[in-house]
Amino acid sequence: MFIQQFFRKGAQLTEEVLKENERLRERIAELEGENGRLRAHLASDTAIRDLLRKIEQLEAEKVELVHRSVQMEAVSDRFSARHSEVEAELASLANLYVATSQLHASPNVRHVLRNIKELLAQLVGAAKFGIYLASDDRKELVALTAEGMNFADIxxxxxDSGIIGQAFSSGELFYDTENDVSKGTVERPAAAVPLFIDGQPIGVIVVFGTLSQKTSFNDEDGQLFRLLGAQAAPALVSARLFTDAGRKVPGVQAFLDLED
Structure with a gap:
C-alpha cells in the first residue's frame, strides 16, 4: 500500500514537474519572441535615428548651398550691374570721340556747322535748335544756322536776358532737368550751351526742343553739351581762319616764330 502511494505520489510529482517544465518552455518561447520583437524594435529605432541624423546633415548642406547660391547671385548681380555701367561708359566715350572727330574733321565752316547739326540731331535728339555767335558789341546773339524753327523768329x-542770355553771359551750361524737353520754347529752351574760346564765351548753342520721343536729358547728354561748348567754337574759328588764309597750311617758319 505504501509503495503504491509512493509511486502514485512520484507519478504526480513527475507529472507536475513535466507540466511546470512545459510552462517554463512556453514562457521561454514567449520571452524569446518578446526579445526578438524588442531587438527588431531597437534596430528600427536605430535606423530611424540614423535616418534623422542623415536628414539633419542634408538640411544643413541645403542651407549652406542656398547661402552660397544667394552669395553667388549677389556677386553675379554686382558683376552684371558693373558690366552694364562699363558698357554705358564705353558707349559714352565712343560718342564723345565721334563728336570730337566730327567737329575737327573739316576746315570748312559750312561743314563744321553741318557736323554740329548732325551731332545735335543724332546724339542729343535735338529737333529745333540754333547755333549763335555774339555780335561785336556782345549785346546780341546772332544765329549762324538753325533747324526746325522759323529763322526770322530766332x-x-x-x-543779356532770359535763360539763353544768362547761359552766355555767365558761361554756365543750362539743360532742363525738370520739364519735357521735347516741348521747349525760346523763353524756356531745352538747353543753352555756351561756346568758349580761351575760356571766354563767344556764342551759344540753343536747343529749343527735342524729338517727341526724347523727353529728358541724361548725364551722357550733359557730357556731350560740355564737349560741344569746349570744341565747337575752336573748330569754327579754325575753319574760318584756314579759309581766310586761302586754305593754305602755314609754313614751318610760322610755327617756329610763335610767341608765348
Missing part, C-alpha cells in the same frame, strides 16, 4: 536773341 535770327537774333538778346545776350
Amino acid at each position: 535770327a537774333t536773341l538778346p545776350a
Whole structure:
C-alpha cells in the first residue's frame, strides 16, 4: 500500500514537474519572441535615428548651398550691374570721340556747322535748335544756322536776358532737368550751351526742343553739351581762319616764330 502511494505520489510529482517544465518552455518561447520583437524594435529605432541624423546633415548642406547660391547671385548681380555701367561708359566715350572727330574733321565752316547739326540731331535728339555767335558789341546773339524753327523768329536773341542770355553771359551750361524737353520754347529752351574760346564765351548753342520721343536729358547728354561748348567754337574759328588764309597750311617758319 505504501509503495503504491509512493509511486502514485512520484507519478504526480513527475507529472507536475513535466507540466511546470512545459510552462517554463512556453514562457521561454514567449520571452524569446518578446526579445526578438524588442531587438527588431531597437534596430528600427536605430535606423530611424540614423535616418534623422542623415536628414539633419542634408538640411544643413541645403542651407549652406542656398547661402552660397544667394552669395553667388549677389556677386553675379554686382558683376552684371558693373558690366552694364562699363558698357554705358564705353558707349559714352565712343560718342564723345565721334563728336570730337566730327567737329575737327573739316576746315570748312559750312561743314563744321553741318557736323554740329548732325551731332545735335543724332546724339542729343535735338529737333529745333540754333547755333549763335555774339555780335561785336556782345549785346546780341546772332544765329549762324538753325533747324526746325522759323529763322526770322530766332535770327537774333538778346545776350543779356532770359535763360539763353544768362547761359552766355555767365558761361554756365543750362539743360532742363525738370520739364519735357521735347516741348521747349525760346523763353524756356531745352538747353543753352555756351561756346568758349580761351575760356571766354563767344556764342551759344540753343536747343529749343527735342524729338517727341526724347523727353529728358541724361548725364551722357550733359557730357556731350560740355564737349560741344569746349570744341565747337575752336573748330569754327579754325575753319574760318584756314579759309581766310586761302586754305593754305602755314609754313614751318610760322610755327617756329610763335610767341608765348
